[in-house]
Amino acid sequence: MEDPDLIARIYPGDSSNYDSNWLSPAEQIIRLAHHRERCISPGRSIPLPEPTPLPRNARAATEERDAYDPPYLEFRFSNGPGAQGRFVAGRDANQCHFLIPSPVVSSRHFALTFKKIGGYYCLVIQDLNSTHGTRIIYDSEGGEPRRGFDWIIGGLGIATKAREILIKLSGCPHFRIVPAQHDVTSPDYIANVERFLEKPAVTDDLVQNIHLGGRDTELNTGAQTPLHEAIQIPYAHLGMGGFGAVTHYWNVSTGEETACKRPRDPNNYDEQDWRNEIAMMKKFSHPHIVSLVQANNGPPPEIWLEYLPCGNLNDEHGKSPFDYDECCVVLYQSADALEYLHKAATAHRDIKPENMLVAARDPLKIKLGDFGLSKEGTLRTQCGTADHAAPEVVNGGHASYTTAADIWSLGCVLARLAGCFPDFGTVFRGRYRNSWPGAEWYNLVVDSVNNAGLNGLTCILRSMLVLGPDERATAAEIKEAARRLVESPGRAATPTQASYAAASQASSTTSRLDNTFWMDPLNSIGGGSSLQTMLRHDLKSDEISTTASKASSRNSESQGAAIAVENAQYERGPAVPRLMPVPHHPASATYGEMAGVANYPLFEGVDQEFVKDSEVPQVPLSDSRLAAVLQAFDEERPT
Numbered sequence: 252m253e254d255p256d257l258i259a260r261i262y263p264g265d266s267s268n269y270d271s272n273w274l275s276p277a278e279q280i281i282r283l284a285h286h287r288e289r290c291i292s293p294g295r296s297i298p299l300p301e302p303t304p305l306p307r308n309a310r311a312a313t314e315e316r317d318a319y320d321p322p323y324l325e326f327r328f329s330n331g332p333g334a335q336g337r338f339v340a341g342r343d344a345n346q347c348h349f350l351i352p353s354p355v356v357s358s359r360h361f362a363l364t365f366k367k368i369g370g371y372y373c374l375v376i377q378d379l380n381s382t383h384g385t386r387i388i389y390d391s392e393g394g395e396p397r398r399g400f401d402w403i404i405g406g407l408g409i410a411t412k413a414r415e416i417l418i419k420l421s422g423c424p425h426f427r428i429v430p431a432q433h434d435v436t437s438p439d440y441i442a443n444v445e446r447f448l449e450k451p452a453v454t455d456d457l458v459q460n461i462h463l464g465g466r467d468t469e470l471n472t473g474a475q476t477p478l479h480e481a482i483q484i485p486y487a488h489l490g491m492g493g494f495g496a497v498t499h500y501w502n503v504s505t506g507e508e509t510a511c512k513r514p515r516d517p518n519n520y521d522e523q524d525w526r527n528e529i530a531m532m533k534k535f536s537h538p539h540i541v542s543l544v545q546a547n548n549g550p551p552p553e554i555w556l557e558y559l560p561c562g563n564l565n566d567e568h569g570k571s572p573f574d575y576d577e578c579c580v581v582l583y584q585s586a587d588a589l590e591y592l593h594k595a596a597t598a599h600r601d602i603k604p605e606n607m608l609v610a611a612r613d614p615l616k617i618k619l620g621d622f623g624l625s626k627e628g629t630l631r632t633q634c635g636t637a638d639h640a641a642p643e644v645v646n647g648g649h650a651s652y653t654t655a656a657d658i659w660s661l662g663c664v665l666a667r668l669a670g671c672f673p674d675f676g677t678v679f680r681g682r683y684r685n686s687w688p689g690a691e692w693y694n695l696v697v698d699s700v701n702n703a704g705l706n707g708l709t710c711i712l713r714s715m716l717v718l719g720p721d722e723r724a725t726a727a728e729i730k731e732a733a734r735r736l737v738e739s740p741g742r743a744a745t746p747t748q749a750s751y752a753a754a755s756q757a758s759s760t761t762s763r764l765d766n767t768f769w770m771d772p773l774n775s776i777g778g779g780s781s782l783q784t785m786l787r788h789d790l791k792s793d794e795i796s797t798t799a800s801k802a803s804s805r806n807s808e809s810q811g812a813a814i815a816v817e818n819a820q821y822e823r824g825p826a827v828p829r830l831m832p833v834p835h836h837p838a839s840a841t842y843g844e845m846a847g848v849a850n851y852p853l854f855e856g857v858d859q860e861f862v863k864d865s866e867v868p869q870v871p872l873s874d875s876r877l878a879a880v881l882q883a884f885d886e887e888r889p890t
């Protein structure tokens with residue numbers, strides 16, 4: 252149980268080599284009479300007075316080692332250090348609470364105190380500019396000795412999770428420190444720390460003898476100068492992409508957490524790619540783009556990034572699927588980032604869930620990461636990830652493409668989260684493993700989103716997953732549309748009759764066959780202008796319910812109307828949080844003939860196997876539930 256008065260205990264770090272019959276050097280230090288007030292000795296009755304070190308080989312005489320609880324020193328708020336606000340360790344009995352009588356230890360070597368970091372009081376060890384420096388080892392990770400350096404050992408990050416924290420002073424036995432666990436937000440803890448740091452102690456005898464002052468500044472000539480750079484402790488492996496391996500690090504002095512990306516194979520990487528990624532990241536500063544902390548070109552290169560604790564979008568969605576409202580937020584924030592990039596004439600070129608990182612789930616905050624393929628200016632290279640790459644990218648080599656490629660990819664991401672994205676692996680069973688997908692894939696994607704239930708989100712997705720890049724909505728338009736969904740209380744609304752009609756008028760032929768238009772007019776929402784037209788009309792949930800109930804009363808006998816009501820309610824409510832995947836039914840027509848897209852250069856010279864109709868997966872034009880909803884709207888649609 253938490254002891255609110257306890258700050259830390261210091262144990263001999265070498266006691267495992269000793270037993271109850273012999274005193275280790277560290278134990279001898281802990282048992283010094285100087286520590287009488289702080290020493291607890293579970294195994295023995297009282298601390299011994301100034302023991303004489305025993306030769307190590309004396310252990311050979313011991314037959315069996317006893318289970319042994321070593322003695323320890325206890326540092327408590329109630330037994331505080333007095334006016335100086337820190338417990339001091341060193342060689343000088345007059346100046347130190349923790350006496351280490353060794354010639355290689357400075358008179359005042361290190362201190363145990365609290366420091367406010369990230370708004371919380373954390374327990375720290377400070378080297379007091381000792382001659383030979385101090386080392387703190389967290390579960391065997393630590394680095395070289397440092398002088399004038401701080402290590403967080405309690406309250407934050409790894410310090411609260413490390414199984415073992417050792418204090419190592421060169422040429423001297425080492426000690427294990429066990430900080431007490433406290434709730435750093437608790438008022439009692441804060442009050443205790445503030446008293447510790449400020450209030451002069453009246454009970455501590457040592458105070459009279461302690462010389463107040465800063466850290467020692469002299470460095471003996473000839474002493475090896477210890478290093479001063481930051482110490483980053485590797486904490487966890489975060490991910491492995493096609494190019495890099497990413498590790499989570501913790502800065503022992505600042506508590507800052509970072510993610511460091513290095514080549515998967517430090518002996519085999521494309522130097523230019525890494526330079527490009529670093530140069531790109533240096534240019535960006537946006538709330539929805541992962542920030543660069545520091546980078547070096549190597550070899551091998553390293554990219555230090557802000558750490559995003561929830562990992563990538565895919566992992567987070569796997570743990571707990573994003574609901575409708577969260578999908579709208581993801582869309583809004585990523586469109587915001589893309590608008591920023593595209594204004595700078597830069598394309599990301601690898602938008603996919605694995606490259607979108609989650610800073611927090613509640614409230615949801617995401618950031619775009621992995622700029623390894625991003626580029627400013629003319630874009631020609633076929634690159635990205637097969638199932639998220641835009642058709643014009645796959646058709647690379649024929650013409651340059653634009654930043655609109657990112658819009659397609661983002662549409663894929665959102666369609667995937669919303670459950671209306673075909674499963675590339677399942678559909679093609681490895682057929683495109685070593686090549687880019689063909690038109691059948693793009694048709695499938697467009698069909699899936701067109702056949703998904705109508706709501707504000709799928710309307711926006713239909714303006715993104717458009718084959719012709721010039722017809723796609725822009726990032727700014729998507730952001731604005733998504734903002735309305737995020738800010739509107741009825742985010743899950745379907746379009747109103749007015750917006751439905753507007754969308755019909757603004758139809759373009761870029762997406763699909765004309766003869767599907769009246770079956771599913773929103774299918775034909777082509778580009779940004781039609782999205783804008785649609786967005787001029789509010790997407791309000793109360794209008795859906797009105798429409799749905801009208802439909803219900805007009806067609807009260809019909810099963811279709813009942814489905815319409817159910818569907819509209821489904822679309823509306825937070826009560827059913829997820830979008831439904833598109834139901835496939837066998838009697839549906841296919842889009843295999845690709846009419847309406849035939850003029851698009853994608854289909855010149857690309858892997859032609861897709862054109863065999865027999866192989867084209869059967870995709871429904873529109874499921875019956877959607878048709879019923881549309882029928883309800885249909886009565887008032889202008890002809």
Ligand SMILES: Nc1ncnc2c1ncn2[C@@H]1O[C@H](COP(=O)(O)OP(=O)(O)OP(=O)(O)O)[C@@H](O)[C@H]1O
Nearest residue numbers: 490492493494495497510556557558559563605621
């Ligand atoms: N800043 C970060 N914070 C937390 N996790 C991260 C961070 N950066 C990367 N990751 C994790 O590491 C994984 C791989 O990172 P990244 O995509 O940058 O590597 P890559 O080798 O360029 O991948 P790709 O195969 O997409 O090119 C990410 O999917 C994510 O899970």
